[in-house]
Amino acid sequence: MWEQAGIVVGALVTLAIFSLLYKDNPLYRFAESLLVGVSAGYYLVQYCFSAIYRKFYIPVIGEGDLWLLPGGILGLLILLRLSRRVQWMSRYAIAFYVAAWSGYLIPSVLQERILIQIRSTFPPSLAEASIWAVLGSLFLLVGVVSILVYFFFSAEHRGALGRISQVGITFLMVGFGASFGYTVMGRVSLLIGRFQYLFQDLPQALSF
Amino acid sequence: MVTQSGQGEQMGAGEQQDARQGPGQKTPRWTHEMLMNMDRRFIFVVIAIAVAAPLIFPLNLPVRSSREAEAYFNEMEKLQPGDEIIFSFDYEPDTMAELDPMSVATLRHAFRKDVRVLAQTTYAGGVGIAERILRQVAQEYDKVYGEDYVFFGYNPDYSATILRMGESIRSNYPTDHYHAPTDGIPLMKGVDCYDDIELLVTVTASALAEYWIIWAGGKYKQRIIAGNTAIQAVLIYPYYQAGQLAGFLGGLKGAAEYEKLIGVSGAGLLGMDAQSVAHLAIVCFIILGNIGFLIQKSRTKQTGGPRDSRQGG
Incomplete structure (x- = not known):
């Protein structure tokens, strides 16, 4: 019963949001405000339950794991940003977070996003792969080099450099085109999802 | 234009x-x-x-499967009954239309092969989605919570979550989402880190697949497959080409291809x-x-x- 009611409310709110496509109206604004309010409440509860209760209160108060206290204190320091007098103290917590994050990320990103990607740009030998795979890799190499030349700004793009950067622009345009195509597909998929909800889930819930 | x-x-x-x-x-x-x-x-x-x-x-227009979707399917197909996978619901309701069909199809494939699933989410908004899909697919295949699958819920800070699971899943999740101690869950016997996991599946609407690749894949050599929104798929190709990702699905089309490969029609093929x-x-x-x-x-x-x-x- 409640699930069915929820589906009906979901359908009504979907239609209210769609009404913006005609023009702005109070129904749309109500649905928008409802979404913001419900989301804020949901996320507040989730974050409090998952972070403060599960990750701090239970281990420290319930199990006496005092190693988590420094982390908790740093977390509280961030909240001091709300007061002008003591907001400077929040910088210690942010500095710690930035340092830890950089330590986590920089070596791993260098290895996984740069070194491995550079290595995989080079074509395999004919002994390892088919002629088509090698040609494909060569094509990829041309694209990478010409795009890198396009982004080289220390010399005027004339002569050979200009022609290579033109090739780079062509590769970039193809990349942007593919990206745009995928974006259109993604947006249409979202619409399909809503329509499946309206035409399939809703009648099912109402037992048509 | x-x-x-x-x-x-x-x-x-x-x-x-x-x-x-x-x-x-x-x-x-x-x-x-x-x-x-x-x-x-x-x-x-x-x-x-x-x-x-x-x-x-x-x-009923024809759907042809891509190389990436076939690689995703093959990775799942290689799993043996009793193997464990980590399934991360890394998305929220805004991208359900694209990603729910992937999650449903992947879990159907896993449960059909009697593969055991350790599910979690790195998004606060993913909790409800994960619970609904796990319950629905587990019912279809008569799977028992705690023996065939477990849900750890949402853990704040995805970077710490990904790294810590390489050391110990138990220390990352002392309890499951329903407050049951992880040590007491039958499925968790002999399972505690990436070394005990055959495959990691992330279904994501953000750059999270890249972070799984960087930390779980790079540091712990965990084998990974990913389901992505169409927009994100363009950024995932280089990782697949470099072999850092074993297979991936892109958008609703990817979900439809995978549904066709497992032979179970769902929202992907219908759309x-x-x-x-x-x-x-x-x-x-x-x-x-x-x-x-x-x-x-x-x-x-x-x-x-x-x-x-x-x-x-």
Whole structure:
């Protein structure tokens, strides 16, 4: 019963949001405000339950794991940003977070996003792969080099450099085109999802 | 290109045209002006019909599977009964339409092969999605919570979650989402880190697949497959090409391909007709817009006017 009611409310709110496509109206604004309010409440509860209760209160108060206290204190320091007098103290917590994050990320990103990607740009030998795979890799190499030349700004793009950067622009345009195509597909998929909800889930819930 | 201008802009363009032509000259204004300044509400209606009609009257257009989807399928197919996988629901309700079909199909494939699933989410908004899908698919295959699958819930800070699971899943999740101690869950016997996991599946709408690759894949050599939104798929190709990702699905099309490979029809395959017809409508609008642009360009060339109406009359 409640699930069915929820589906009906979901359908009504979907239609209210769609009404913006005609023009702005109070129904749309109500649905928008409802979404913001419900989301804020949901996320507040989730974050409090998952972070403060599960990750701090239970281990420290319930199990006496005092190693988590420094982390908790740093977390509280961030909240001091709300007061002008003591907001400077929040910088210690942010500095710690930035340092830890950089330590986590920089070596791993260098290895996984740069070194491995550079290595995989080079074509395999004919002994390892088919002629088509090698040609494909060569094509990829041309694209990478010409795009890198396009982004080289220390010399005027004339002569050979200009022609290579033109090739780079062509590769970039193809990349942007593919990206745009995928974006259109993604947006249409979202619409399909809503329509499946309206035409399939809703009648099912109402037992048509 | 078809502009998404409203009626106000149409009037502006028409007045500009009148000013150029002068009084007494009658020209077939409707041709390129209509194409160039189409009312966006007309476009919305056509797209709505293009999406709705195939959902009501399916066309059953063929779906061909891509190499990436086949690689994703093969990774799942290699799993043996009793193997464990980590399944991370790394998305929220805004991308459910694209990613729910992937999650459902992957769990169906896993449960059909009696593979055990350790589920979690790195998004607060993913909790409800994960619970609903796990319950639905587990019921379909008579799977028991705690023995065949477990849900750890949401853990704040994805970076710490990914790294810590390489050391100990138990220390990362002392309890499951329903407050049961992880040590007491039968499924968790002998399972505590990536070394004990055959495959990691992330279904994500963000760059999270990259972080799983960087930390779980790079540091702990965990084998990974990913389901991504269409927008994200473009950024995932380099990792697949480099072998850092064993397979991936891109958007609703990827979900449909995978559903076809496992032989179970779902929302992905059902949505493919609508996707194809909507794309056809969009391509038609692009062609019409460009025809209008070319006509306008040739006319302004003849009259010696500006090359583009967007530059002013």
